[in-house]
Amino acid sequence: MEVRCHKCGRAYSSIIPPSCICGEGLEITYDYSKVDVKKWRMRNRGVWRYKELLPEVKKIVSLNEGGSPLFKAKLSKELGLEVFIKDETRNPTGSFKDRFATVAVSYGLPFAENGFIVASDGNSAASLAAYAARANKEAFVVIPRRVDKGKLIQMIAFGAKIIRYGESVDEAIPYAKELAKLNGLYDVTSASNLIGIEGQKTLAFELWEELKPTHILVPTGSGSNIYSIYKGFKELLEIGAVEEIPKLIAVQTEKCSPIASEILNIKGKKEFTKALALYVKDPLNKEKAVRAVKESGGTAVLVREEELDMGERLLTKEGVFAEYASAVVVPALLKLKEENYFEKDDKIALVITGSGLKSFYEEKERSIMTGTKLEILRLLRDKPSYGYEIWENISKPMKYQAVYQHIKELESLGLIKEAYKRGRRIYYTLTGKGARILENLEE
Ligand SMILES: *Cc1c(COP(=O)(O)O)cnc(C)c1O
Numbered sequence: 001m002e003v004r005c006h007k008c009g010r011a012y013s014s015i016i017p018p019s020c021i022c023g024e025g026l027e028i029t030y031d032y033s034k035v036d037v038k039k040w041r042m043r044n045r046g047v048w049r050y051k052e053l054l055p056e057v058k059k060i061v062s063l064n065e066g067g068s069p070l071f072k073a074k075l076s077k078e079l080g081l082e083v084f085i086k087d088e089t090r091n092p093t094g095s096f097k098d099r100f101a102t103v104a105v106s107y108g109l110p111f112a113e114n115g116f117i118v119a120s121d122g123n124s125a126a127s128l129a130a131y132a133a134r135a136n137k138e139a140f141v142v143i144p145r146r147v148d149k150g151k152l153i154q155m156i157a158f159g160a161k162i163i164r165y166g167e168s169v170d171e172a173i174p175y176a177k178e179l180a181k182l183n184g185l186y187d188v189t190s191a192s193n194l195i196g197i198e199g200q201k202t203l204a205f206e207l208w209e210e211l212k213p214t215h216i217l218v219p220t221g222s223g224s225n226i227y228s229i230y231k232g233f234k235e236l237l238e239i240g241a242v243e244e245i246p247k248l249i250a251v252q253t254e255k256c257s258p259i260a261s262e263i264l265n266i267k268g269k270k271e272f273t274k275a276l277a278l279y280v281k282d283p284l285n286k287e288k289a290v291r292a293v294k295e296s297g298g299t300a301v302l303v304r305e306e307e308l309d310m311g312e313r314l315l316t317k318e319g320v321f322a323e324y325a326s327a328v329v330v331p332a333l334l335k336l337k338e339e340n341y342f343e344k345d346d347k348i349a350l351v352i353t354g355s356g357l358k359s360f361y362e363e364k365e366r367s368i369m370t371g372t373k374l375e376i377l378r379l380l381r382d383k384p385s386y387g388y389e390i391w392e393n394i395s396k397p398m399k400y401q402a403v404y405q406h407i408k409e410l411e412s413l414g415l416i417k418e419a420y421k422r423g424r425r426i427y428y429t430l431t432g433k434g435a436r437i438l439e440n441l442e443e
């Protein structure tokens with residue numbers, strides 16, 4: 001492995017900081033003439049199958065990450081396209097960040113006497129926590145105020161030291177860097193260290209082996225994943241395995257689109273999005289990501305917040321439960337299809353980056369708390385009430401059965417509960433959680 005500036009050609013011995021004195025980002029390169037892809041096929045699936053194009057390490061810290069399933073989407077038929085799902089939710093901790101963590105922790109081990117640190121909006125932190133635990137090292141994770149509960153539970157379960165800092169991951173990055181310096185921790189944040197990219201790029205190698213896609217839709221937050229995939233294909237180009245890089249399509253939400261809007265040359269927003277893993281306001285990998293998309297001849301798509309639930313639902317019909325940040329690729333695909341962007345023989349890969357099982361935040365509960373459900377919560381805040389009475393007080397004319405269904409759903413969400421019975425009447429009241437959510441909604 002060599003570290004070079006692709007602009008001025010200077011060579012470096014370290015990947016921290018990840019930039020050249022000329023200001024350009026550094027890149028890790030290898031002796032591409034020595035790579036024989038036939039050897040790959042004889043090895044087990046997974047990130048380390050491609051070891052000639054990974055940094056040399058003394059000891060591999062692995063949980064058998066990568067080698068995720070690829071299968072054809074049922075959507076293909078409806079759309080008249082060849083669409084494939086690359087299911088990264090099946091990685092050890094439930095996201096593609098495990099590809100990053102196995103390489104970052106294995107490589108960083110000799111430098112991590114006091115432990116590892118990462119700035120993350122959730123999945124990288126959950127992943128680092130698991131891999132550091134396996135390596136008997138401490139993991140420090142700097143996470144913003146809003147983090148999905150399931151990811152937080154993973155961090156806690158794996159014993160990570162949790163530091164809450166900032167409103168989005170943007171503020172957490174420089175803070176993690178500072179903590180790393182002060183405490184002698186090895187910082188694996190992809191904005192501060194190139195190493196994780198090397199692991200993430202193996203997704204490109206797998207897609208090449210399994211599919212040879214013409215287009216890849218990638219949910220994009222910091223831009224590290226789409227850049228990694230680009231780097232993987234660039235290396236396949238170097239070793240003569242491909243003649244062309246597939247068209248890379250960066251997908252972001254309209255609410256927060258620093259990379260996509262630059263690609264599309266429009267004015268973008270940097271607001272909160274419920275696709276939490278895509279809430280990166282000033283991605284430090286922006287230039288690299290934009291260059292990757294442009295060089296590949298790809299494009300970018302913006303998705304509205306209201307489309308995220310539809311994306312999630314369509315994926316569940318495929319048997320895949322993804323978080324919003326991954327589900328963005330579905331509305332993006334539909335939009336491109338609408339615009340006749342694809343040709344008949346194109347092979348389109350959707351990168352489903354992370355599992356829906358861990359992404360529960362009150363935002364999500366709020367998003368289903370509309371209309372009738374909200375009205376029921378309001379009624380019950382004033383006084384306990386029973387089904388028939390609630391039905392009579394709902395402003396919109398609807399069947400009793402429908403109101404009853406809402407009541408049951410609110411009960412199963414733990415937002416209302418039985419207060420007491422009078423005769424056959426069951427009186428419901430708000431739970432603490434229900435009161436809190438109602439209060440939040442009315443802020
Ligand atoms: C990290 C993450 C992303 C965004 O990837 P970037 O490399 O930051 O662009 C998308 N989806 C999920 C589930 C993630 O965890």
Ligand SMILES: [Zn+2]
Pocket residue numbers: 005006007008009010020021022023024
């Ligand atoms: Zn340089």
